[in-house]
């Protein structure tokens with residue numbers, strides 16, 4: 191494995207027991223490798239399984255078969271078989287995941303949500319707070335808003351907080367699920383810059399970008415996905 | 423945190439019958455230092471039974487519970503001498519009851535409730551005991567002016583806070599909580615959860631939290647056990663179990679709440 | 683007052699009222715109690731011709747240890763002449779025919795309620811306490827099985843919770859009677875409702891101290907020369923009661939004083955609670971000049 195992330199024969203289907211045991215096949219043997227500094231865009235119609243791939247890599251979904259290898263600490267971790275504690279360690283140190291929707295803790299301020307990422311990685315409170323303030327500022331979240339809990343934020347504001355909480359740390363692997371979907375033009379440019387900076391630092395980025403302009407601006411490679419089976 | 427290579431507490435084949443009624447059967451899990459384990463499941467599924475067995479409040483019918491003590495390494499908590507076990511219970515472990523009346527001494531002041539565990543391990547300096555108790559009252563965000571009031575003059579949320587302080591004062595390594603936010607209003611529940619979340623991560627505590635509220639477990643726990651009819655039907659990372667539940671029962675549980 | 687008075691035994695009773703079998707059973711309990719200082723030994727408490735609360739536990743202990751050569755003193759709150767003390771003394775005079783006395787140094791057995799005599803006890807004397815509630819942990823733990831386990835495991839930290847509450851509420855340890863002690867560094871013990879003033883007298887006393895609780899059916903003991911330590915905090919050490927004045931009758935400044943009302947105008951004075959001690963001092967010439975007379979009936 192030369193990349194920072196390597197997916198081999200990833201299979202995933204959902205069995206809906208509450209709905210008569212319907213089986214939804216989603217991924218049927220995906221192979222993919224992402225090198226440090228690369229930004230690979232998953233592309234395909236809605237429902238094809240793009241987010242599912244990212245979630246499997248993050249350990250949020252359980253893969254049925256295949257391997258998801260992540261360069262972690264001095265070795266390689268297979269996220270498909272990793273123990274939950276190892277998954278948590280990978281999430282803390284190696285993989286940053288910007289999900290489609292922000293899931294925050296109620297009553298925790300935006301600034302704290304973002305700083306917590308760094309504090310969990312051992313940064314002292316003051317430096318974490320400084321870094322949080324500065325990236326939120328860059329993403330145009332004004333100081334007044336930073337002190338509020340993001341639950342009442344607009345879709346675009348929540349998305350920027352979600353980005354900030356991941357990009358504030360320099361993860362070696364980044365998973366970005368439509369990071370600019372609800373952003374205006376100005377903020378989209380900021381995010382493009384941030385993604386390029388991350389790639390420039392050597393992060394391996396796997397993302398989903400519906401906006402062609404954004405995709406063109408950040409992706410170094412596009413992987414097309416088809417329903418039921420995917421092509422590399 | 424995750425670098426400790428030995429679990430703090432392990433349950434193996436844990437089984438408990440109440441006469442012919444099954445409490446829990448063949449439950450297996452490990453808890454590492456600093457880790458929060460959630461146990462969810464419908465009423466009567468055996469959550470409390472498991473919690474009591476792993477905290478030495480109930481003897482299992484079969485199986486072992488191993489705890490990694492500070493001084494002697496791993497011991498079977500149901501095999502060690504009673505004094506050793508009771509010492510663990512009032513120093514290394516905390517137990518937060520759903521009903522604060524089960525976990526507090528209602529006839530003595532808040533300060534004495536917090537100070538009790540200190541005195542139980544030999545603290546004999548009134549001023550220091552009081553100072554520590556005052557600190558803890560502050561840490562659980564209570565008005566330190568209520569120090570000398572009886573717990574019965576407190577609201578349900580305050581009583582739970584007091585119970586938490588009373589347990590944490592001896593710096594336990596693991597805390598067992600049975601529906602800690604059970605009988606509380608939603609807003610009080612939320613503040614208590616914030617507090618617990620903060621304390622658990624600041625103190626690097628391991629915790630086992632029994633709840634039937636999936637939102638509570640999403641906020642607090644790293645890992646989840648889903649129980650039904652006395653057995654564990656699914657286990658895994660909390661968000662994985664809640665977002666991609668595998669077992670039919672877990673799917674039912676998750677689909678029946680609005681925002682798991 | 684009588685020094686030693688002797689009465690004829692009423693032959694209608696067995697010696698000291700209790701039958702021999704009962705006495706043997708009580709003696710066995712006493713022996714066990716002496717062997718394990720401070721440990722509460724259960725015994726089959728008998729019906730006595732006095733109501734509970736009148737010291738039936740102490741009476742059964744006394745009845746089981748008293749012999750024809752003994753001289754008995756009975757005190758109640760320090761006085762030999764209250765109804766309770768007089769009745770018990772009369773009871774033994776009648777059933778055992780033993781001499782009775784009010785003088786501490788003349789007695790071989792002293793049955794007491796609420797005081798330890800001021801006159802230091804000597805080897806060979808036995809002090810029998812009447813105990814209403816023997817279990818020191820009862821206030822916080824109603825379950826007997828649990829208190830027994832707490833004793834077995836020496837889980838006594840909670841006892842300090844009570845002292846803590848005192849200080850939190852009153853600024854000092856306000857408990858002044860039945861003040862908890864640790865016997866021989868082991869068992870936690872209730873000394874019965876004696877004032878804490880008397881606690882230090884229990885420590886390393888040359889006399890044997892026996893405690894009988896009739897209603898609760900418990901006997902415990904402090905053998906001679908056994909350490910008895912009152913619980914306290916490092917920064918709130920154990921202290922006994924102190925008075926600003928001396929005894930109005932004998933001038934003693936070292937004894938436990940009772941406040942008594944002397945007239946209808948609310949006049950008060952402080953006098954020794956131990957009437958024998960006071961009278962002995964007065965006889966020996968310690969008379970307080972300013973003091974008024976005292977009704978020999980006492981408080």
Ligand SMILES: Nc1ncnc2c1ncn2[C@@H]1O[C@H](COP(=O)(O)OP(=O)(O)OP(=O)(O)O)[C@@H](O)[C@H]1O
Pocket residue numbers: 204214216235236237238239240241242243665666
């Ligand atoms: N937790 C789940 N339980 C059941 N089915 C799921 C779950 N998550 C995703 N699916 C199903 O898997 C398929 C792929 O979903 P996924 O979210 O990966 O699509 P996507 O490619 O990201 O689509 P979009 O572009 O709309 O975001 C869909 O049919 C979806 O309904």
Ligand SMILES: Nc1ncnc2c1ncn2[C@@H]1O[C@H](COP(=O)(O)OP(=O)(O)O)[C@@H](O)[C@H]1O
Pocket residue numbers: 440443444445446463464465466467468469470471472
């Ligand atoms: N003390 C007990 N005696 C008899 N049955 C009990 C006792 N405690 C629990 N049970 C039974 O054991 C099962 C599991 O109970 P419990 O562990 O309390 O469940 P939960 O905490 O998940 O609601 C239930 O059937 C319950 O009725």
Ligand SMILES: [Mg+2]
Pocket residue numbers: 240241242290367
């Ligand atoms: Mg998607």
Ligand SMILES: [Mg+2]
Pocket residue numbers: 469470
């Ligand atoms: Mg329960």
Ligand SMILES: [Zn+2]
Pocket residue numbers: 929930931932933934953954959960961963
């Ligand atoms: Zn006097």
